[in-house]
Amino acid sequence: MESIHKSKQRRLGETLSDQLRLSELRTRLAERKLLEEERLAMDLGQKSQ
Numbered sequence: 899m900e901s902i903h904k905s906k907q908r909r910l911g912e913t914l915s916d917q918l919r920l921s922e923l924r925t926r927l928a929e930r931k932l933l934e935e936e937r938l939a940m941d942l943g944q945k946s947q
């Protein structure tokens with residue numbers, strides 16, 4: 899009985915860390931996208947001048 903509870907807790911912890919990893923990746927991707935868009939906008943701005 900005790901071991902089942904412990905393995906459930908462990909599985910929950912793994913799920914949480916997976917979710918954290920995923921949200922961290924999403925954040926990094928979003929930041930990279932923003933940087934690329936800013937760079938593109940700056941390039942376009944320089945070309946139009």
